Amino acid sequence: MSAATNGTALRKVAYYKGCLASLSAKELDTSTRALAPKVGLELDELESVTCCGAGDIHEAEPDYYLHLNARILAYGEATGSDTLMTVCNVCTLNLRQANHMLQNDEALLARVNANLEAVGVPPYSGAIEVKHLLWLIAEGEGYELLKQAAHKGLKGLRVAPFYGCQILRPSKLLGFEDPDRPWSLEAIIEACGGEVVDYPAKIKCCGFPIIQAREETALRELMQPIAQARDAGADAMVTPCPLCHLSLDAWQSKLNASERRENPRHEDFHMPILHLSQLIGVAAGLEASELKFKRHVVSVKPVLEKLEA
Amino acid sequence: MPSEPTAAAASTNGALSPTMDVAVKIWRVDPETGERALKTYEVEAPEWVTLLDVLDIIKDRVDGTLAYRKSCRMMICGSCGMRMDGAAVLACKTRMADIVAAGHVPVISPMGNLPIVKDLVVDMGPFWSKMRAMKPWLQPGYEEPPEGKEYHVSQERMNVIHKEALCINCGCCVSECNSMESDPDFLGPAALAKGMRFVGDARDGADVERLEEYNSEHGIWDCTRCYFCNERCPKGVDPRDAIAKLGAESIKHGIDRDMGAKHAKWFVKSAETTGWLRETELVPKTQGVVSSIMQIKFAMGLARRGKVPPPFPPHVAADVKEARALRDIVQQQGREGALGHVQGERALSYIEHHTTAGNRHAPEITPGEEPVNRDVGERP
Ligand code: SF4
């Protein structure tokens, strides 16, 4: 059996990586895989699962959403693990919400199970818990291992945590920490040797859900965290959500363009955005091929240079 | 600062009850000069007091010019919405004992996203005009019961609007709505929840017309799913879920011209065909071919970074036929639209939010503005 940094046996978790980590955010998947054993986790990746629906199927066809997520939970349970690990805020909320519905209503669970069985999916008993990677390493054993794994440190890099929405709210479905005063990302940044940069918009929306349908409104939302983090002197931002990452990283150029149109004196943002697994990965000395910073739209070079200096 | 409950004071019912020293900071706003000041108040109060009781004591004994709204004192009238440490609450629902015991001095300020009139009083005008725009009254056109008979509505139909009917129009959900902050014309959580309350009402004859209206530019699809509204609502209405119900009802009725609706439908299509999101095709499917061509420079920038995965060959989940077959079954079972949302105990019940009294820091808050920096990293 493989072992973690301190020699203890690895904890096996079912790993649901979701759409983004399979597609445009492959760097999230590679860095998570490389990091996992160092923080005591053995990932059992779910192969035959689908998208969680990203809140969109929940909105468009709620009963289908419930069944798709029940199917993911069922395959997670079938691995024999008690934990289904996610690396995305939106997956976390969608799966936890479906799980809560099924765990608290026997009749509903029975109907959904009958449908799952009809198409050849193993039935779901309601026993698995959905947890984001962040929660597994922000406290307890995972946190202790993280402190050891992050041996290279971050040399006081000034990091602004960005939580996004659906890992905090609604807290009755998430509930890991106080949604108005979260602490988990801060704890991790400090454990890695970074300096925490605080700012009010860290718990607000990145605009991603409406970035296509209502670009103007979304960009105004996106502006707040990036501008506040820069004003507070951040070298980089870190997020536990690949959708927030996409918004903060890939849409930053659009934000700059739209700000320039409104204010000719706008100073362009060049804020590097790191996935949670990448930030820890840097401190833990992961390879460039695992961190894959080349896939980012906003260059991460200034961060790497600062760490090498 | 918290004190041992040793002193005894006359309580309102004439009996003696233990007291505590309560301190709060209140943002005072002078409407004439526009001046703002954060003032600290300390009063002795019975242990059972709510924030509203504390304000009453301050107004009685310390400063009669303090302005705030109240009426019922029992979470019914919706008058006393305000922010405590940046989060909208009903003052009459918020007990002070735990906060005092934690040694915390909370900052009280007016609700966000609404103009400030004086101190803790906001102008509810914009809130009411959005409510009015929802036409919150029954419109005729439904099937009349036979002469002398009652109109029966099934429990299942009532379930669809059970939570929405609990709204007391307090505005707490609007206070931190992220979309409304960026688009002040957004109809917002309270109004849209009211809209769902009528769309879902079996007696209302105008559900399709309503859905058409709520699908406007500042309607359903303007919501960014930040879930602040669900977090803040003191009555368990869960306005974001009401908006999801409106989305599902719109799509059920074929009202899908909005880019938001097209976006949502593309996820269904992706899950059904490949199992995973067909990310690259999402933009043209949402915005149409013409506007996505205008985005081409932006898209090329992303493509260079591998952010635009090639659509062919599609990334297909193993056993995707199961997901496809599930959709067929689900469609046959016909729990379309809002009905699909009100399944399971969760959908109907009011679940208290997780709170962590004792883990409170003291952010300084300017009325109507962002809460400023909070202390960082203290573990509960
Ligand atoms: S979920 Fe939507 S309606 Fe609710 S607060 Fe956020 S943006 Fe506003």
Ligand code: SF4
């Ligand atoms: S939905 Fe809730 S928070 Fe919003 S106005 Fe109604 S009762 Fe108040």
Ligand code: FES
């Ligand atoms: S005073 Fe009526 S709800 Fe608080």
